[in-house]
Amino acid sequence: MKKSMNLLLATAVLAVGSLVTSSSDALAQGRVRTGIKGGLNASSLFYDNQGVSNKNERIGFHAGLFAQAPLGEFLAIQPELLYSTKGASADYNLLGFNGRNTFRLNYAELPVLLTFKLGQAVELQAGPYAAYLLNSNVNSNGDFGSGSSAINRDNFNKVDYGIAGGLNIYFGKAFIGARYEQGLQRIANSGAARTLLGNAKNSVGLLSVGVSIN
Secondary structure (H helix, E strand, O other): OHHHHHHHHHHHHHHHHHHHHOHHHHHHHOOOEEEEEEEEEEEEEEOOOOOEEEEEEEEEEEEEEEEEEEOOOOEEEEEEEEEEEEEEEEEEEEOOEEEEEEEEEEEEEEEEEEEEEEOOOEEEEEEEEEEEEEEEEEEEEEOOEEEEEOOOHHHEOOEEEEEEEEEEEEEOOEEEEEEEEEEOOOOEOOHHHHHHHOOOEEEEEEEEEEEEOO
């Protein structure tokens, strides 16, 4: 666990450090932009287990910081550090037992996005992300019992990763944005989580509002 957390923190430090060391070059080409953002998440778990049906998204949120350094007239690199909620709910029919489970997975997330600028107001973005699982929770209602309990985090892969893409539209220093993220890492690692989730992966749509602070 400490190794995974240290890896994510080291990646964040390197990303911020690269912005700092290249800031003079970036400023010669354009303005380095930093700011805050937040908004809604509509997340799902990309899986197709036998006996699982009636899947519904989890509506949550994300919030955090971003920085953007120009790489040229039309290109920039944008690392972010976000708190992001993910998960989903679904009915189960397992060995004759029926009910409904709601999974809640909360991450510290680091996207690093290549940004294509279409004029002064519109940006297209694409790139990888890495995330560290902060906590997990499942709410059950059915033959296995009812109630909310924490699934041991050791049953999940602590580090998630995937690809992301979307766009931002700026109105001066403020912007609205839309993004889709698709996880490439299996969420469940072992134990109860693997039984319930199989090969499920995170997927989430994000709607954001934000503002540059410089």
